[in-house]
Amino acid sequence: MASPTLGVAGFPPSFFETKYRRDRLNGPEWLDEIGLDLLELQMTYGPRTKPETAEKYRERAERFGITLTVHGSYYTVFTSPKQDVIDRSLKRFETTCSLAAKAGASRVVLHPGSAFGDREGALARFIENIDRFIRSALPDGVDVYPETAGKLAQLGSLAEILAICREVERCRPCVDFGHLHARQLSELDTDNGWTFTTVEDYLGAFEWLERHVEPEDRPLVHFHVTPIQYGPKGEISHRRYGERISAEDADGDRFVEGEPWLPEATQLAEAVAKNGYPAWVVCEAGNTQDKGALAMKQAYLAASG
Numbered sequence: 598m599a600s601p602t603l604g605v606a607g608f609p610p611s612f613f614e615t616k617y618r619r620d621r622l623n624g625p626e627w628l629d630e631i632g633l634d635l636l637e638l639q640m641t642y643g644p645r646t647k648p649e650t651a652e653k654y655r656e657r658a659e660r661f662g663i664t665l666t667v668h669g670s671y672y673t674v675f676t677s678p679k680q681d682v683i684d685r686s687l688k689r690f691e692t693t694c695s696l697a698a699k700a701g702a703s704r705v706v707l708h709p710g711s712a713f714g715d716r717e718g719a720l721a722r723f724i725e726n727i728d729r730f731i732r733s734a735l736p737d738g739v740d741v742y743p744e745t746a747g748k749l750a751q752l753g754s755l756a757e758i759l760a761i762c763r764e765v766e767r768c769r770p771c772v773d774f775g776h777l778h779a780r781q782l783s784e785l786d787t788d789n790g791w792t793f794t795t796v797e798d799y800l801g802a803f804e805w806l807e808r809h810v811e812p813e814d815r816p817l818v819h820f821h822v823t824p825i826q827y828g829p830k831g832e833i834s835h836r837r838y839g840e841r842i843s844a845e846d847a848d849g850d851r852f853v854e855g856e857p858w859l860p861e862a863t864q865l866a867e868a869v870a871k872n873g874y875p876a877w878v879v880c881e882a883g884n885t886q887d888k889g890a891l892a893m894k895q896a897y898l899a900a901s902g
């Protein structure tokens with residue numbers, strides 16, 4: 598059984614406490630040293646990396662055996678009804694994907710964007726625009742990963758993401774368990790009964806994916822996990838790994854003072870160990886991504902040992 602590929606979203610503060618801190622190109626060497634496998638480069642505020650830097654990332658990642666992926670910009674909104682927004686998004690996303698190709702990253706994650714109060718219309722526009730982009734401008738070796746969204750107002754239920762991936766070639770699902778947890782427990786329509794508060798929920802999700810995704814595509818599903826605070830409209834914020842709910846955030850119901858924020862990355866890792874799912878998992882916990890990913894690794898080894 599293949600071990601999962603576990604990693605971090607961007608650079609946590611602990612990277613900047615090491616001897617590697619002066620240069621982010623040292624990220625792969627640092628991850629190799631602490632025992633992780635993957636770095637998701639964050640281009641969330643726009644693709645500002647220089648092409649030469651992307652090439653250097655590739656070289657370092659290869660040298661230290663680290664997998665690179667990319668998270669695209671929040672300002673890429675292919676659901677928009679406005680043509681000027683689409684045009685800017687196309688340009689920005691083309692730059693992002695070309696940097697990903699230079700960095701040797703095979704996966705570019707993308708938030709689909711606002712549903713603009715019309716989910717069907719937004720879904721249709723996203724599919725049309727991303728399909729046009731992929732046919733005309735996506736470099737070889739890179740696939741696009743629309744991500745499940747944690748907020749009510751965004752396109753990105755699991756069903757919507759899978760619909761996109763069925764329609765558009767080279768689109769593959771990025772399943773964010775923190776976002777799904779927030780969706781299911783807020784007032785959104787639920788895709789299923791999973792809340793991702795137990796190992797069984799993850800096992801259910803893996804079995805479900807096995808029924809809905811072609812066998813050769815299963816290793817290509819991408820996963821995110823982060824403990825998350827949510828309200829009636831879904832996601833409010835990503836919390837830190839291992840952080841406990843404070844008296845201020847407790848509501849006497851779902852959020853109990855002293856309990857950990859959910860979902861717990863370690864439950865996901867245990868499910869991966871039980872199911873054998875060939876998962877790539879990126880921990881997006883606030884400022885503690887490395888701690889969450891390392892906890893997943895330990896939980897995986899304990900459950901599979």
Ligand SMILES: [Zn+2]
Nearest residue numbers: 744773821881
């Ligand atoms: Zn995510």
